[in-house]
Amino acid sequence: MVSPLDIVKKKRAEAISRIIGKGYLAPKRVYVGMATCEIAAGSKDVMEVFEKAVRQGLAGVYLSQKGCAGRCNLEPTVEVVEEGRIPVKYGKVTAEMAQQIVERHLKKGETIKDWVIK
Amino acid sequence: MAVRYQITLCDGPTCMHKRSKEIDAALERELASRGLSGKVDISLSGCLGMCAKGPIMIVNPGYTIYGGVSENDIPEIVEKHLVRKQPVSRLIIEEDHLYNRFFRVFGDVNFFGRQMRIALRNCGIIDPENLDDYLSVRGYEALAKVLSAMKPEDVIAEVKSSGLRGRGGAGFPTGLKWELTAREESEEKYVICNADEGDPGAFMDRSTIEGDPFSVLEGMIVGGYAVGAHKGIIYIRAEYPLAVKRLEKAIEASRNEGFLGTNILDSGFSFDIEIRLGAGAFVCGEETALIHSIEGHRGMPRPRPPYPSVQGLFDKPTLINNVETWANIPVIILDGAAWFSSIGTEKSKGTKVFAIAGKIKNTGLVEVPMGTTLRQIIFDIGGGIPNGKKFKAVQTGGPSGGCLPEAYLDTKIDYESLAQAGSIMGSGGMIVIDEDSCMVSIARFFLEFTQNESCGKCTPCREGTKRMLEILTRITEGKGAEGDIEKLERLGNMIKKASLCGLGQSAPNPVLSTIRHFRDEYEEHIKERKCRAHFCARLVRYEITDKCAGCAACRKVCPAGAISGIVKNRHEIDQAKCIKCGLCYKTCKFGAINKV
Structure with a gap:
């Protein structure tokens, strides 16, 4: 008989392959905080900028939303994760800043130091 | 070293006992001797929950966890890992617990390093809609x-x-x-x-x-x-x-x-x-x-x-x-x-999530092991009080909790110790109060909240909180009378004992705890008609000082016509007419009006 544990492990394997299928292994992963507090601080506009960039062909980027990590005073937050590097977390991101992050960080690999949360 | 390494040393009680401080010192020495000081970030974290394998050292990027580290291992770690980028495999431990697995994706180590995320283990990591x-x-x-x-x-x-x-x-x-x-x-x-x-x-x-x-x-x-x-x-x-x-x-x-x-x-x-x-x-x-x-x-x-x-x-x-x-x-x-039961204190196991708000630099959501002190949460994780102000009190447990003054900052967080100090753990609200806040008004604010929310079923809560609120309002308006504090205490204790549910049983807590820890402020309000935080509007007096340039700006905005004076001469406030709206204070460009 197949045990519930076997079923879950199978489902997990399927889930992971679906996530990978969505491009998770891209060189850069971008997470935008989208809890009530972040949305109130303007993260929807920020998300739109990234979504638009991806729609317009920005390659090598996996975009996802996430819940609140607890940095209330620095919201909205945007996180850029690259394998093997310390993740870069930007705070108080506006739509204009998001545009800059797309141009400078995601396209040219430059970490915009002034905006990074310490 | 092109990569900037971040090293986190566990400074929990067990690791500290196993010489984490000495390891920290050895690390600083080793880095200095190689001219790497300042090129590696070192931070101490609260208990990382791997006590059995301590002392623990985490090296980022890469999230390499070293266990059982001693001073003698430091030169090898620095040489191999930091300089030659080859982790020291004999010291690496595998950690397969659910908590904190994602610390490596948090760039802001100072904020997260002292936390231990169990309930929030996936918050800020996964897509909650997937x-x-x-x-x-x-x-x-x-x-x-x-x-x-x-x-x-x-x-x-x-x-x-x-x-x-x-x-x-x-x-x-x-x-x-x-x-x-x-x-x-x-x-x-x-x-x-x-x-x-x-x-x-x-x-x-x-x-x-x-x-x-x-x-x-x-x-x-x-x-x-x-x-x-x-x-x-x-x-x-x-x-x-x-x-x-x-x-x-x-x-x-x-x-x-x-x-x-x-x-x-x-x-x-x-x-x-x-x-x-x-x-x-x-x-x-x-x-x-x-x-x-x-x-x-x-x-x-x-x-x-x-x-x-x-x-x-x-x-x-x-x-x-x-x-x-x-x-x-x-x-x-x-x-x-x-x-799970290895984390926390004797009677409170695991972690607790707190929402830190109020007068604090890093407002936010934190999860810390039980037994962490209030000071660690407020100053180490929370970053302390902004604008150079002084810490006055911390309110835990929301309207059911109490305010604890500076002397209690080293209280270890667990259900019993907070109760003993006169507050409660509560669901995790933590409001930090600085010197600009009036403790009587804070108590009044929370009591007003519970008074409004009292369902009215039992008399002690319905009537008792109402009477307490009346007394507090009177005190903040400068109409306090001798014996009010005792009345509040008597009423408060009675409400706690006689109320039907937790709302009433805890509603007097903010008042009782502020009386216990800040009785002198109550007394000042009542006897001297003074609010030291200059918060209670009715108790503030506005006075014009010598700095007055006689610009007449205050005279023009005063809605009560309480300010008189000749242009280019010092103006004066007629205290009998003053309604204490504070407009003159806000308008004056010369800082010539004092709140006393």
């Missing part, structure tokens, strides 16, 4: 483990021995509650998740649900299995639309994948969850009032016993736990009660 994300981080594995290999009594024994206590505030042992519900013979039982978060300034439950609704569901299903219930209800306030939406999505996705509904994962066990919206009455966070509200009655508490575990929703045995409690359950099942 079941795949949850499954990928071992989601629903605890449920599967329970259904595959554990009998209900095993689950209860595990939760009992974990030492987990209710995170809603009262701290009742969770395992015992489960056992009491399981013991009842009934065809029909219910499991409830209390998500009626109502403390001003608290947002732990909202963030937990918005960041990871699945953990809460998983905890509830496990609970249902343990006590023999087939129906779960999440009671959440309608003011949390996004949390509700994410819960709905999570429930639907989980149902589609066979984690909810009939015959879960082919185990023969059936359980389903529905959501009930509350209208936002504070009293509905009290379990019996909450149950009345779900039943369609007016949200009012009733005397206990019988407890909900015996006679709860629709008079059936009901297991009711708070959001954070539920979110802890999958971790206890997967990582084991023995591990």
Whole structure:
């Protein structure tokens, strides 16, 4: 008989392959905080900028939303994760800043130091 | 070294005992001798929960965990790992617990380094609207483990021995509650998740649900299995639309994948969850009032016993736990009660989530092991008080809690020690107060809140809080009388003893604790008609000093015509006419008006 544990492990394997299928292994992963507090601080506009960039062909980027990590005073937050590097977390991101992050960080690999949360 | 390394040293009690301070010093020395000082970030963290393998050192990027590190290993680590980029394999330990697995994705080490995320383990990591994300981080594995290999009594024994206590505030042992519900013979039982978060300034439950609704569901299903219930209800306030939406999505996705509904994962066990919206009455966070509200009655508490575990929703045995409690359950099942109970203090195990707000640099949501001090939370994680102001007090437990002054900053956080200090753990609100705040007004604010939210069923709470509020209002308006403090104390203690439910029993806490710790401020208000924080408008006097340039700006804005003077000469305020609106103070460009 197949045990519930076997079923879950199978489902997990399927889930992971679906996530990978969505491009998770891209060189850069971008997470935008989208809890009530972040949305109130303007993260929807920020998300739109990234979504638009991806729609317009920005390659090598996996975009996802996430819940609140607890940095209330620095919201909205945007996180850029690259394998093997310390993740870069930007705070108080506006739509204009998001545009800059797309141009400078995601396209040219430059970490915009002034905006990074310490 | 092109890469900038970040090294985190565990500074929890066990690791400290095992010489983490000496290791820190050795590391600094070694870096200095190689001219690498300042090129590597070193931070000390609170207990990382790997005590058995301590002292612990984590090197980022890469999230390499070294265990059993001694001073003698430092040169090797620096040489091999930091300089030659080859981790020292003999010291690396594997950590497969659920908590903190994602520290490597947090760039802001100072904020997160001292935290220990168990209930919030996936918050800020996974996409809360995607079941795949949850499954990928071992989601629903605890449920599967329970259904595959554990009998209900095993689950209860595990939760009992974990030492987990209710995170809603009262701290009742969770395992015992489960056992009491399981013991009842009934065809029909219910499991409830209390998500009626109502403390001003608290947002732990909202963030937990918005960041990871699945953990809460998983905890509830496990609970249902343990006590023999087939129906779960999440009671959440309608003011949390996004949390509700994410819960709905999570429930639907989980149902589609066979984690909810009939015959879960082919185990023969059936359980389903529905959501009930509350209208936002504070009293509905009290379990019996909450149950009345779900039943369609007016949200009012009733005397206990019988407890909900015996006679709860629709008079059936009901297991009711708070959001954070539920979110802890999958971790206890997967990582084991023995591990969970190794974290925290003797009587309070595990971690607690706090929403830090008020006069603090890093407002936010933090999860720390029990036993962390208030000082560590406020100054190390929270970054201290902004604008160079002085710390005055910290309010824990929301309107049911109390204010603790500086002398109590080294209080270790657990249910007992906070109660002893005159406050409570509560659900996790933590409001930091600086010197600009008046303690009498703060007490008044919280009492006004509970007074408004009192349901009116029992006299002590309904009438008692009203009278207390009247006295407090009088004091803040400068009409306090000798004996008011004693009256407040008498009333407060009476309300605590005689009220029906937790709302009334805790409503006087903010007042009683501020009287206990800040009695001199009350006395100043009453005897000297003075508010040292210059907060109580009626007690403030505005005076014009020599700095006055005679510009007449204040005279023009004064709505009461209380200011007189000739242009280019010092003006004066007629205190009898002054209505203390503060307009002159705000208008003056020369800083010539003083609040006294």
